[in-house]
Amino acid sequence: MKPEDLQLLIKEFNLLSKGTVDFNKYTWYSLTHHSTAIEGSTLTESQVINLLEYGKPANNKPFEHHLMVKDYFNALKFVIEAAKKKSEITPAFISKIGSLVMQNTGCEINAIAGTYNTAMGEFRKGSVRAGTRLFPDYSKVPALIKNLCNQANNELKTAKTFEKQCNLAFEIHFLFVSAHPFGDGNGRTARLLMNYIQAYFGLPLSVVFKSDRISYINALEAARKTEKLSTFFRFMYNQYAKFLKSEIAEMKPDPSKKPGK
Secondary structure (H helix, E strand, C coil), X not given: CCHHHHHHHHHHHHHHHCCCCCHHHHHHHHHHHHHHHHCCCCCCHHHHHHHHHHCCCCCCCCHXXXXXXXXXXXXXXXXXXXXHCCCCCCHHHHHHHHHHHCCCCCXXXXXXXXXXXXXXXXXXXXXXXXXXXXXXXXXXXHHHHHHHHHHHHHHHHHCCCHHHHHHHHXXXXXXXXXXXXCCCCHHHHHHHHHHHHHHHCCCCCCCCCHHHHXXXXXXXXXXXXXXXXXXXXXHHHHHHHHHHHXXXXXXXXXXXXXXXX
């Protein structure tokens, strides 16, 4: 999906969603479902909606998964409000997002350099691995996050074109998850930072579909191995288009249904 083609989808999306009651809320429910499902939540999208809209828990689903969903939704609301205020991206801002993501499922972890609390958004003090990938040493995390914040804030001021704005959102997503500063919640926080940048520029939010989790991981790993972001950008542009198309299809009237029926 080319950026110019994606812009056409966004134009149609914005036109259809204008004036739609509670449209953003249900989009946020969808984002919450997919982002938590990628990290292990077993709640279906309809169960996520029932939980967040009506406070109705899902039968026979782990209580922790309900907490994960609620925490993510609260973190997403925080990010959207911060984008309206054009808040600066700082290590403290990132820690706040991380603390909201892990508010009710985080814990204290004893590591090589001491104890830290994932529910407090504290940076890790030990090594972390995902599959075969060993992430940067914990001692490098503060500098990596400081550099990420500096880059993000500088480019938020200078990214004037749609493509540059999208690329910034996707690059910060990639850089954050590659730094893996927390003991848990890194993927969710990375996707929320991406959504923050999109909301900052007034763009529709994008999602990584739970069904594309393996392709997502492979795209991240390919970008790390080649030290080129093109693979990850291509994946994210396609995900963005896929989400917009699904939302547009939901909003378009069904031609098979005649008026009055």
